[in-house]
Structure formats: structure tokens, C-alpha cells
Amino acid sequence: MNALKQPKVGIVSLGCPKALVDSERIITKLRSDGYALSPDYAGADIVVVNTCGFLDSARDESLEAIGEAMNQNGKVLVTGCLGAEPEVIRQKFPNVLGITGPHQYEAVVSAIHEHAPIEKNKFVDLVPEAGLKLTPRHYAYLKISEGCNNKCSFCIIPSMRGLLSSRPLGEVMTEADNLVKSGVKELLVISQDTSAYGQDIKYAQSQWRDKEYRTKFYDLCEAMGELDAWVRMHYVYPYPHVDEVIPMMAQNKILPYLDIPFQHASPAVLKNMKRPGKIEKTAERIHKWRDMCPDITLRSTFIVGFPGETDKDFDMLMDWLDEVQLDRVGCFKYEDVRGATSAALDNHVPEDVKEERWHAFMAKQQEISAAKMQAKIGSTQDCIIDGVTEDGKTIIARSKADAPEIDGNVFINNCAKPVTQGDIIPVKITDADEYDLFGEVS
Numbered sequence: 001m002n003a004l005k006q007p008k009v010g011i012v013s014l015g016c017p018k019a020l021v022d023s024e025r026i027i028t029k030l031r032s033d034g035y036a037l038s039p040d041y042a043g044a045d046i047v048v049v050n051t052c053g054f055l056d057s058a059r060d061e062s063l064e065a066i067g068e069a070m071n072q073n074g075k076v077l078v079t080g081c082l083g084a085e086p087e088v089i090r091q092k093f094p095n096v097l098g099i100t101g102p103h104q105y106e107a108v109v110s111a112i113h114e115h116a117p118i119e120k121n122k123f124v125d126l127v128p129e130a131g132l133k134l135t136p137r138h139y140a141y142l143k144i145s146e147g148c149n150n151k152c153s154f155c156i157i158p159s160m161r162g163l164l165s166s167r168p169l170g171e172v173m174t175e176a177d178n179l180v181k182s183g184v185k186e187l188l189v190i191s192q193d194t195s196a197y198g199q200d201i202k203y204a205q206s207q208w209r210d211k212e213y214r215t216k217f218y219d220l221c222e223a224m225g226e227l228d229a230w231v232r233m234h235y236v237y238p239y240p241h242v243d244e245v246i247p248m249m250a251q252n253k254i255l256p257y258l259d260i261p262f263q264h265a266s267p268a269v270l271k272n273m274k275r276p277g278k279i280e281k282t283a284e285r286i287h288k289w290r291d292m293c294p295d296i297t298l299r300s301t302f303i304v305g306f307p308g309e310t311d312k313d314f315d316m317l318m319d320w321l322d323e324v325q326l327d328r329v330g331c332f333k334y335e336d337v338r339g340a341t342s343a344a345l346d347n348h349v350p351e352d353v354k355e356e357r358w359h360a361f362m363a364k365q366q367e368i369s370a371a372k373m374q375a376k377i378g379s380t381q382d383c384i385i386d387g388v389t390e391d392g393k394t395i396i397a398r399s400k401a402d403a404p405e406i407d408g409n410v411f412i413n414n415c416a417k418p419v420t421q422g423d424i425i426p427v428k429i430t431d432a433d434e435y436d437l438f439g440e441v442s
């Protein structure tokens with residue numbers, strides 16, 4: 001079986017600091033989508049030239065860079081200021097794949113997906129598979145490392161993207177800081193295994209804003225807490241040191257939100273899955289986290305119907321859900337992933353049994369989620385504004401408990417104040433269904 005390929009993108013950025021911010025946002029988004037960066041043209045599957053068109057010399061330099069990319073690679077997208085004059089570019093380089101103007105990073109990312117597509121791996125994809133929904137400007141995914149040192153049997157990430165390779169904390173924080181300066185109000189920290197951040201570089205010291213930090217999950221949370229933005233942690237495995245960041249959540253330095261892909265609760269299934277960490281004490285720890293930080297939201301994903309999963313294993317999972325009362329949960333029916341070792345395991349679960357278990361799982365979680373949402377009626381929640389409905393009558397927002405694209409929304413029908421995307425305002429919750437809240441702003 002072939003391993004999936006991770007396309008590589010080369011980026012050349014010319015021009016002013018604003019163009020650099022566009023390039024950084026393109027890179028941030030590409031990293032979160034699973035692309036790798038190529039340091040040279042030859043090794044890239046596609047090249048982006050972010051141009052400058054302000055002075056004649058800058059235009060010449062931009063055209064020269066496009067020419068070089070065309071010669072050495074041939075698959076070239078042009079963006080930036082000179083992109084506002086597509087005829088100038090087309091005249092010299094009729095075969096460029098696409099041309100966009102400045103600050104159109106969404107269009108650039110879209111074109112990269114079109115010309116160098118990436119295969120999806122739904123059990124482990126970091127960003128939800130929602131067609132090609134691009135990140136609005138008020139929130140951004142921040143990828144802190146690439147690859148993974150684990151060997152989960154249903155996953156091909158380590159063979160596709162290699163072992164864990166962490167970006168030094170100072171580099172991650174500079175990117176985060178620039179995103180916040182460019183208007184981002186919420187940062188979503190992602191990697192394949194966020195709590196393992198820095199292990200590969202022995203938690204190397206790194207400097208940011210004149211202070212020394214270790215390249216480590218705890219220090220990252222501490223540094224991110226200094227930013228004027230919501231910070232949401234995804235793909236955190238429940239290693240013991242995760243307990244140390246809960247007080248920072250209680251103090252509102254980072255959002256009281258943890259996305260932990262548990263995948264199952266039966267030790268036998270987890271062993272077959274080759275998952276890192278131990279499940280036995282996890283329920284106890286979750287209760288402690290809630291004692292320390294009562295507002296914490298726990299999100300997770302699970303796989304039902306994994307090869308060898310018995311009725312007993314499944315019942316164990318259902319009982320565990322009852323016990324830990326997770327706030328947000330996604331569930332997949334197991335299916336073989338090309339190249340994953342789980343395909344060769346014995347005792348594959350028949351499709352009708354998978355289907356039955358999935359429905360039972362979803363019904364249970366829906367009940368838990370509905371009760372949790374009901375309990376929020378009457379409370380006031382800080383919410384970030386995402387936009388308005390098509391008819392313009394309802395404001396779409398999210399509370400601290402809702403990650404964009406994967407969790408619920410807060411719909412505001414009655415808002416006395418003018419608001420814009422990215423504003424954070426207190427909302428009085430007046431109603432709820434299984435996944436969403438409804439509220440008003442006085």
C-alpha cells in the first residue's frame with residue numbers, strides 16, 4: 001500500500017511588512033491543512049510568489065522572481081501587489097497557474113488545494129473536513145509541530161509526515177504575536193500531539209519578548225496567555241503534565257477548553273489501537289480538572305467498531321461516557337485507512353454492528369450534551385462574533401466552549417449594539433438545544 005503524500009509548497013515573499021503578514025497567514029493555514037514547506041523551488045509541488053509592485057525596481061524584482069520560479073518549478077501562483085495588474089504578469093508568463101491581488105490569502109490557499117491537492121485522513125485530520133472552508137480573519141490555526149512519535153494502528157501520519165518535529169517556542173510565539181497584531185482574536189493551537197510539544201528538541205530554551213521559555217506545552221500555554229487573544233488548545237493527550245495547565249485555564253489566561261482525542265475507553269481496544277497514555281485513571285483526573293476549573297469544556301473524538309471491539313468493550317465506553325460527561329464529542333465508525341496497520345487486525349466488526357453502536361453512542365452523547373446546554377440557560381457567556389445569518393437578522397457567535405467549525409454556536413436574535421466580526425461581548429443565554437445556545441445582548 002502506498003503512503004499518502006504530503007505536498008510541499010515553496011513561498012517567496014517580496015515587499016513590505018503587510019505582504020509578509022499575508023505570507024505568514026498563507027503559511028499558517030497551509031501548515032494547519034497538512035502541507036509542508038519547501039526551502040527550494042525544485043523540491044516544491046507548487047510555488048507561491050508574493051509580489052511587490054510599489055516601485056519600478058520592486059516590480060522588476062517581482063517579475064524576476066516569477067521567472068525564476070517558472071524556470072525551476074513551473075507550477076507557480078502569483079499573489080500580492082503586482083497581482084493587481086494581471087495583464088503585466090500574463091504578458092511575460094502566460095503559463096502561471098493563477099494570479100491574485102494583495103491580501104487575498106484565502107484565494108491563494110484555495111488555488112494551492114486545487115493544484116496540489118492533499119489527501120484527507122478523517123480520523124486524525126487537524127482541521128475539520130468542511131469542504132474548503134477557509135479561516136476568517138478573526139481566528140487562525142497555529143501549528144506548533146509537525147509529525148508524531150506515536151504509532152497508533154489506525155493512523156498513517158507518522159509514515160506520511162515523519163517523527164515529531166517541534167518549532168521552537170520563540171518562532172511559534174512570533175507568528176502568534178503577528179497574527180494577533182494583524183487582527184486575529186482567537187488562536188487555535190494544533191499539532192498531532194500537542195502535549196508532546198518540544199520532546200524531540202529536549203524542550204530547548206527559546207526566547208520570546210526578552211524572556212526565556214522551554215519549548216514545552218506548559219511554557220507555551222504560559223506565553224500564549226500573555227497575548228491579547230483567546231487561545232484554544234487542540235489535540236492534547238492526557239499525559240500527567242497536562243494537569244499543570246488547568247490552573248491557567250481557571251485564571252482565564254488560556255481558554256478553559258481541552259480537545260483530547262480519547263478514541264475509546266476500553267483498555268483492550270486502546271491497546272489494539274496502540275494509543276499513547278493510560279485510560280485507567282483518566283476519569284478521576286477529569287473530575288479533578290473540573291474541581292480546579294468548573295467552566296472547563298472537554299471535547300473529544302472516538303472510533304466505534306474498531307477491529308476486535310466486543311459488546312463488553314462497547315458497554316465500557318458507554319459507561320465511561322456516563323461517568324465523565326464530556327461536553328463535545330465526535331464519533332467515527334472505524335474503516336480501514338490506506339497504509340494503516342489496523343487493517344490487518346483480526347475480528348473486524350460487521351458494518352451493521354458498527355452502525356448500531358454508532359447510533360447508540362450518538363444518542364447517549366446527545367442526551368449528555370443536551371443536559372449540559374440546558375444548564376447554561378440563564379448564565380451570561382462571553383461570545384466572539386463570527387458573522388450574521390443570510391437574512392441578516394441573527395448574529396452568529398461562539399462562547400468559550402465552542403471551537404469554530406466543530407462545536408456549536410450561540411445565536412443572538414436580539415442585539416441592541418452594533419457589532420463586528422471578532423468582537424467579544426457578553427451574551428445572556430435564554431434558550432438551548434442539543435448543540436447550540438440562543439441569547440440576547442442588552
Ligand code: SF4
Pocket residue numbers: 124148149150151152155156157158192193
Ligand atoms: S497520536 Fe496516533 S493518531 Fe495521532 S497522529 Fe500520532 S500516530 Fe496518528
